[in-house]
Amino acid sequence: MKKTIIITLGGIVFSTLFYTQDLGINAFIYSLFLIIALAISRHQILLKSTIILSALGMLASATAIAVHGSAWSIVGYFLSTLLFIGYVASHQTSIYLSWLNGIYNTVLGVFHSFFYQIEEPEITTPKKAVDVGQLVKVIFVPLVLVVVFTLLYSTANPVFSDFLTAIDLSFIDIFWVFTAALGALIMANIQSPQPIIEITDQDINYPNELAPKKLNDLQLLTVKNEKQIGFISIICLNILLVVVLITEVLFITNMSGSSKASVLSDAVHQGVYASIVSIILAIGVIAFIYRGDLNFIKNNEKLRMLTYSWIALNALLVISIFIKNYAYITDHGLTHKRIGVLVYLLLTIIGLVTTYLKVSYRLNFVYLIRRNMAIGYTVIAIYGLINWSAIITDHNINVQQVDRPYLESLLPQNALVLKDHGLYEEYTKQVYRSGSSRDRYYESKFLNRNWQEFNYIAYKIKQDQHEVAQ
């Protein structure tokens, strides 16, 4: 009974909030509903830290949608929601498995008992076929009879005909009902989340630490050979990276305030992405060298020291990229891509730190994936909370590096900042905004929103316009 009420309510709430509506405060209300509904079916969700954190992430992203509604806040919202559902299914799993459990429950949750044969399978007998046929007859025969006789009576009796005509069913919106059915299906899928048992159990029991093994002479020889190859490879890579860093220092010290935009652009756009790929490859190489027995053989201190120095040199490479990107921002202003490079650099530094921890504490590759994915998600979720378009616009106007076509393309997220600088009315003409009609900012559509689509920026602009009109 409780389950039926939650599913029915889920459908009605879903359709009321989302049918023909843009995203706004509706995402936040639906998240609250989801938390309450899942708390009713699973009381323990209020006690587990992973579930609480993912729920907070979901609510924070939903708030960001209602405040500025950037694309990253929407990405953060969907990631957090799937994570929350996945953690309710199994709160101890790795982040990537929680997403998988979240997707599994959202799409196939209602069939979980069917997959795992939790309920006794129904044995199909010919008698059942008669039952279904009988059911169809029970529904269709009276229906046909009622329709035929209604038509006959309405022809024979004008009062009855008028009565039938007076019944107005236009208030029923079939698409609203369809959306509600979809919402009910989603709720039925997630109202009691269950994990994919086999891989979830495997993941929970898989440790982060490497375990030492007893090696025979042949295995020991293989590991020693690997150590030798690793040692020489890392020495070469260290030397190569030192040379690269010297050239980086030369480039940075020769950079002047009047550096040509094209030179900096090349250095940042091509150089940055190639460097980031090289650092990710470096992490991969280290993870491969330290994948197993090499961690436990005697006299590997030199190799470890060389590895640490390579990690440190890679960190210096990140710093050099940061300096170039910073110079580019100082000279030419902020953009989403330039902020994106800073985020990549942050993630790369974190990746290097986790790689250092992996080598230092003899941890396995799964540890690297677990930690780095969790950190990556956290960074995306936090990144989505901030209205970067507003920050970019404010910064570029203040330092007088205005690229009008670019700032026009950031509407409506930067609308309040443009208004503060007295540029909103001018920029909404969008004389420079290129692309198809779907890329354009339509003020009337953005401002005239239903309560479900509440957006703080739209609300403030509308309020200002009312004040000016009065």
Added chain:
Amino acid sequence: MKLPNKLTASCRLSIQFALASFALGTLILGLYLITANNVFAVLGFGFLVIAVPFNSLILLSVFIQLLTGKLSIKEFFFSSYVLLLNVPIALFYFHIVTTYTRL
């Protein structure tokens, strides 16, 4: 996740068909997004024209098997659900293609 061992042949067929349609559709979309070649967009629409009636026929056959008692109600729901799941996925892919090509 595992499928029950004693699924009827038609239930298995519908699941396999739905998965094959999904995989092929995703492959075509992926190739289109990577190469940006319109040949893959046309191929995608052609695939849709073939896949829709085939999937509909399988859905119909599953329904008939339910009525004739050859399929349990759970198997029917699962088969039809998996087949119908491709509808929103196809719409989503269509949205991606139209957005990407700025149609």
